[in-house]
Amino acid sequence: MKSARGFLKPCFAVAGAAAVLAAVLGWVFAGAVGAWAAPAGVALAALGFAGSVQAVAAVERIDLRLTLPMALITYAVKLMIAFFALWTVKSTVPDALLPFAWGIVGGAVVWLATQAVWAYKAKIPYIELNQGS
Structure with a gap:
């Protein structure tokens, strides 16, 4: 999963750019309140997605079969938050x-x-390759 988490850096970079754009658009359409509220929303979304990735990666180290339940749990928790x-x-x-x-x-x-663009361009093997042979 470590190689599959390579999308975090580009996602955070794009989210940072989106936060700057959100601050500008928030200022234009809602004044000073929008200038902090819109980028705060972008940050909440980005942190939620990154938290899900970390939770799924952590549970994958325990047992691969736990990844789907953890993904569903983190989705529910993100919605509640x-x-x-x-x-x-x-x-x-x-x-x-x-x-x-x-x-x-x-x-x-x-x-x-x-993340979709990264996954489309990534070279991720869909089978387990023997590391030791």
Whole structure:
């Protein structure tokens, strides 16, 4: 899985660029509140995806068959965290809700698109190769 985690650096780089763009767009469309809320949403999405990768990689070291259950568990946890974050933003700074939500959506889209491009270009063997022979 270590070689398959090579997409983390490009995904974080693109998410960083998306956060800068989100700050600019947030400022243009929602003022100062949008300037911090939109990139915060991008960051939440990026950290959620990276956390999932780390959790699945950790459980893969224990047993490969646990990767699907861990992926599903992390997906459910990410959704709960995102909904809790949205509720918290709505409760504390209602004006930030829309830019924050759009930041989450934008962050997820750029992360998944970057990961898909990386996977398309990557040379990952689909069979286990003997390392010792």
